Amino acid sequence: MMTLNFDSLRHDKRAAIAATVGIGLVLAVFPFIVGSALGNSWLRIVDFALLYIMLALGLNIVVGFAGLLDMGYIAFYAVGAYLYALLASPHFGLHLPVWIIIPCGAVLAGIAGALLGAPTLRLRGDYLAIVTLGFGEIVRIFMNNLNAPVNITNGPQGISSIDPIHLGGVTLAKPLSVLGITVPSLHAYYFLFLALALLIIFVTIRLEDSRIGRAWVAIREDEIAAKACGINTRNIKLLAFTMGASFGGVAGGLFAGFQGFVSPESFNLMESIMILCMVVLGGMGHIPGVILGGVMLTVLPEFFRHSAGPIQQALFGKILLDPEALRMLLFGLALVLVMLYRPAGLWPSTIRRREFSSGADKEGA
Amino acid sequence: MDIFVQQIINGLVLGSIYALVALGYTMVYGIMGLINFAHGEVVMIGAMVALFFVKAFSGLPVVILLPLALAAAACVCMAIGFTIERIAYRPLRRAPKLAPLITAIGISIILQHLAMLIWGRNYHAFPPVIPSSAHEIFGATITSLQVFIVLIAAAMMAGLTLLIQRTRLGRAMRATSQNPAIAQLMGVNINQVISATFVIGSALAAVAGLMVTANYSIAHYYMGFMLGLKAFTAAVLGGIGNLAGAMLGGILLGIIESLGAGYIGDLTGGFLGSHYQDIFAFFVLIGVLIFRPSGLIGERVAERA
Amino acid sequence: MKPTLLIANAISKHFGGVKALTDVSLTIRQGEIYGLIGPNGAGKTTFFNVLTGLYHPNGGELLFEGYKLRASAPHLAAQSGIARTFQNIRLFGNMTALENVMVGRHVRTQAGVVGAVLRDPKTRREEADIHRRAEELLHYVGVADRANDLAKHLSYGDQRRLEIARALATEPKLLALDEPAAGMNASETAELRVLIEGIRNDGITVLLIEHDVKLVMGLCDRVAVLDYGVKICEDVPAVVQKNPKVIEAYLGGSVA
Numbered sequence: 001m002m003t004l005n006f007d008s009l010r011h012d013k014r015a016a017i018a019a020t021v022g023i024g025l026v027l028a029v030f031p032f033i034v035g036s037a038l039g040n041s042w043l044r045i046v047d048f049a050l051l052y053i054m055l056a057l058g059l060n061i062v063v064g065f066a067g068l069l070d071m072g073y074i075a076f077y078a079v080g081a082y083l084y085a086l087l088a089s090p091h092f093g094l095h096l097p098v099w100i101i102i103p104c105g106a107v108l109a110g111i112a113g114a115l116l117g118a119p120t121l122r123l124r125g126d127y128l129a130i131v132t133l134g135f136g137e138i139v140r141i142f143m144n145n146l147n148a149p150v151n152i153t154n155g156p157q158g159i160s161s162i163d164p165i166h167l168g169g170v171t172l173a174k175p176l177s178v179l180g181i182t183v184p185s186l187h188a189y190y191f192l193f194l195a196l197a198l199l200i201i202f203v204t205i206r207l208e209d210s211r212i213g214r215a216w217v218a219i220r221e222d223e224i225a226a227k228a229c230g231i232n233t234r235n236i237k238l239l240a241f242t243m244g245a246s247f248g249g250v251a252g253g254l255f256a257g258f259q260g261f262v263s264p265e266s267f268n269l270m271e272s273i274m275i276l277c278m279v280v281l282g283g284m285g286h287i288p289g290v291i292l293g294g295v296m297l298t299v300l301p302e303f304f305r306h307s308a309g310p311i312q313q314a315l316f317g318k319i320l321l322d323p324e325a326l327r328m329l330l331f332g333l334a335l336v337l338v339m340l341y342r343p344a345g346l347w348p349s350t351i352r353r354r355e356f357s358s359g360a361d362k363e364g365a
Numbered sequence: 366m367d368i369f370v371q372q373i374i375n376g377l378v379l380g381s382i383y384a385l386v387a388l389g390y391t392m393v394y395g396i397m398g399l400i401n402f403a404h405g406e407v408v409m410i411g412a413m414v415a416l417f418f419v420k421a422f423s424g425l426p427v428v429i430l431l432p433l434a435l436a437a438a439a440c441v442c443m444a445i446g447f448t449i450e451r452i453a454y455r456p457l458r459r460a461p462k463l464a465p466l467i468t469a470i471g472i473s474i475i476l477q478h479l480a481m482l483i484w485g486r487n488y489h490a491f492p493p494v495i496p497s498s499a500h501e502i503f504g505a506t507i508t509s510l511q512v513f514i515v516l517i518a519a520a521m522m523a524g525l526t527l528l529i530q531r532t533r534l535g536r537a538m539r540a541t542s543q544n545p546a547i548a549q550l551m552g553v554n555i556n557q558v559i560s561a562t563f564v565i566g567s568a569l570a571a572v573a574g575l576m577v578t579a580n581y582s583i584a585h586y587y588m589g590f591m592l593g594l595k596a597f598t599a600a601v602l603g604g605i606g607n608l609a610g611a612m613l614g615g616i617l618l619g620i621i622e623s624l625g626a627g628y629i630g631d632l633t634g635g636f637l638g639s640h641y642q643d644i645f646a647f648f649v650l651i652g653v654l655i656f657r658p659s660g661l662i663g664e665r666v667a668e669r670a
Numbered sequence: 671m672k673p674t675l676l677i678a679n680a681i682s683k684h685f686g687g688v689k690a691l692t693d694v695s696l697t698i699r700q701g702e703i704y705g706l707i708g709p710n711g712a713g714k715t716t717f718f719n720v721l722t723g724l725y726h727p728n729g730g731e732l733l734f735e736g737y738k739l740r741a742s743a744p745h746l747a748a749q750s751g752i753a754r755t756f757q758n759i760r761l762f763g764n765m766t767a768l769e770n771v772m773v774g775r776h777v778r779t780q781a782g783v784v785g786a787v788l789r790d791p792k793t794r795r796e797e798a799d800i801h802r803r804a805e806e807l808l809h810y811v812g813v814a815d816r817a818n819d820l821a822k823h824l825s826y827g828d829q830r831r832l833e834i835a836r837a838l839a840t841e842p843k844l845l846a847l848d849e850p851a852a853g854m855n856a857s858e859t860a861e862l863r864v865l866i867e868g869i870r871n872d873g874i875t876v877l878l879i880e881h882d883v884k885l886v887m888g889l890c891d892r893v894a895v896l897d898y899g900v901k902i903c904e905d906v907p908a909v910v911q912k913n914p915k916v917i918e919a920y921l922g923g924s925v926a
Binding site: 214217239 | 723749756761769772773785793837840
């Protein structure tokens with residue numbers, strides 16, 4: 001069965017409960033620890049990491065479960081984000097509440113996913129990759145240029161002063177008081193994002209071990225055989241694509257409310273590739289691996305950004321190499337190395353590791 | 366009517382460049398089933414090397430300078446193409462298709478940022494060593510350089526066709542793209558053939574790079590991405606894996622893009638401007654893949670149940 | 671005479687210039703084991719592919735249980751009650767044997783995304799049913815001991831039987847087997863014969879492409895012979911064996 005790697009935990013209920021409680025406690029106090037030990041900027045990074053985990057899990061349904069290579073996933077994030085920006089900012093003067101906008105974002109992104117997927121999901125793997133890449137770029141170009149003759153997206157300047165997220169009339173932009181504890185803004189966002197991330201994790205785990213989840217794997221393994229089993233491959237692929245897109249839309253809306261500002265620059269190809277790499281490098285289809293990928297690819301680059309300059313200063317007395325270029329160079333190198341030596345990802349499911357170890361051999365024993 | 370001819374000419378020039386780059390994509394795809402994502406960056410590196418060579422030796426007469434610059438660019442590009450194949454693609458020949466694709470993306474990122482480290486983030490101007498002599502034709506202008514571009518591209522395409530059809534290596538390449546296992550049994554060293562494919566494609570990329578930077582007078586570390594994507598679109602448009610298709614697709618895409626950019630303002634009543642130019646290639650790509658995935662002159666290959 | 675299950679009327683299929691099937695008509699009755707034989711390239715698998723919706727015929731029609739079969743997509747053929755195995759075995763290699771058969775249950779079950787996430791009682795019952803039925807089928811074909819092994823690690827013979835189990839999971843009325851005995855030795859073939867007869871005795875009609883003449887002649891109630899896309903004979907095995915056109919097709923010359 002396609003289960004988590006924690007096989008021993010499944011059998012020992014008490015150990016499982018203890019582990020869950022332990023993890024829960026760590027997660028609850030985590031933001032306070034980070035906030036006091038490392039400062040607010042790092043807490044912001046943690047909040048972003050949670051958003052990226054949501055994105056990676058959404059893309060995981062598309063790439064990891066159904067095996068559909070989407071290289072323009074960021075477009076759905078953009079749809080969700082811009083919708084929030086348009087409906088909750090001075091731009092149009094609308095200030096709709098979160099609980100209307102976020103579901104609308106999910107639906108709109110889902111529709112975009114269905115529209116993109118309907119004609120393209122029957123394409124071969126690498127072609128689908130290029131088409132989705134093109135779609136991502138088209139969305140970005142439109143966001144960048146839809147400021148004339150009618151100003152919809154405000155072009156390259158983007159939309160700012162977006163309303164922060166309000167929950168039940170309480171804004172998360174200011175510190176809250178909960179049961180006598182003061183919860184600063186960044187911490188509040190952390191808990192909101194954590195709750196949603198856990199919800200998405202729960203949904204994907206349930207999907208994995210279900211009739212639909214099996215159908216996705218079947219399609220990935222052999223589409224023709226899947227059809228012979230009565231699977232309507234077109235609809236099931238579309239389902240994966242649409243679900244993934246809608247998760248992206250939700251994350252996008254949260255992003256807009258959190259950051260307060262959206263611009264086309266945040267939704268470029270590199271972002272799509274980053275999210276794809278979180279899924280692939282983490283361990284495609286394997287939920288813990290994908291989460292690990294999400295954390296790593298959010299935290300490590302930031303860590304690098306903070307230290308590359310100072311390290312070079314310390315070693316050479318000046319900055320020899322552009323840290324940004326160096327960071328991306330190392331990222332590219334990491335991609336190549338992981339594909340060469342751990343193509344199943346850093347934390348794959350056991351089944352996936354077997355897939356890669358026997359190569360493409362599928363005939364007989 | 367004026368602008369029509371001008372855009373056709375622009376499209377022809379642009380298309381010749383696309384065709385040269387598309388050939389690289391189509392050859393590699395035909396032989397390995399792999400989209401060499403990094404190919405666009407090889408073009409960029411060719412452009413950069415050529416530009417800085419010309420800058421360094423700008424004293425020399427143009428007739429010597431340009432061929433030398435081309436040779437320098439070609440050497441660097443061929444070396445890069447060879448190395449990429451050897452180190453990154455060869456070990457993954459049997460892996461599921463996702464692995465080489467991600468690797469190709471990684472290499473693309475590496476090359477882009479290597480270029481950024483070496484040459485900086487700025488746009489670089491091509492030294493004005495080429496005398497600009499414009500000619501009038503049918504009410505539109507074309508420079509000597511542009512004429513050269515089209516002619517040289519045509520010559521390269523002819524040369525490549527001769528290579529593929531008439532030489533031993535060409536025969537080996539065709540055999541390998543049809544059926545690598547059997548080709549091997551017939552004594553073809555497919556490792557060498559694949560290396561040669563990458564090297565040839567990279568040489569063409571270098572030529573294209575020099576053309577781009579000379580024609581548009583600019584080079585930049587990020588220029589390879591869009592160009593590569595569009596050239597890949599051209600290859601798909603013509604029929605991927607098919608050399609004639611790449612050439613046809615390239616020219617056609619160049620013309621479509623030029624005409625589109627020229628007329629889009631009129632067509633959409635001012636709603637979309639020419640900065641939407643890049644979108645044409647994408648729409649062509651999506652359209653071709655949905656309605657005619659085998660391309661204009663490609664083969665239809667059905668899967669056997 | 672048993673009622674008809676499938677009528678193929680003048681089915682034609684060509685690929686460019688190649689005429690894979692020309693005006694092929696045959697009738698399969700309920701409960702029979704019907705053989706489809708012919709030299710390589712005769713169009714037998716092409717006929718299967720037309721039957722199961724992988725190819726669209728250029729001419730002719732199929733009537734299944736009296737209704738026009740509109741299997742424009744393979745999953746619709748499965749829904750209608752036609753299941754198949756493949757000449758080159760198409761299993762889900764990285765899924766276990768049990769999971770392979772569970773996928774076969776897809777067409778007769780319904781749980782969607784909502785059910786998957788909520789795991790309400792109806793969904794849980796359905797999942798338990800799927801599980802149970804899959805195990806039963808593994809027993810039925812004789813690979814129950816390999817239930818948790820990856821399909822790609824099964825022996826060749828076990829893989830063929832697993833594919834049959836998966837096809838049976840779709841609850842077909844017509845089971846189309848494409849060279850199920852290919853690569854099997856004599857004892858495996860004998861076991862296969864018992865399995866197929868068992869399937870027929872349990873009420874499923876079987877359509878069989880096979881090269882193993884002994885198996886076909888011993889097992890099938892009726893046989894159709896294709897050659898170059900044309901049906902040259904359709905009758906009981908004893909008659910087909912002696913038909914001069916059939917002998918010529920296989921041996922390339924009449925036997926005096």
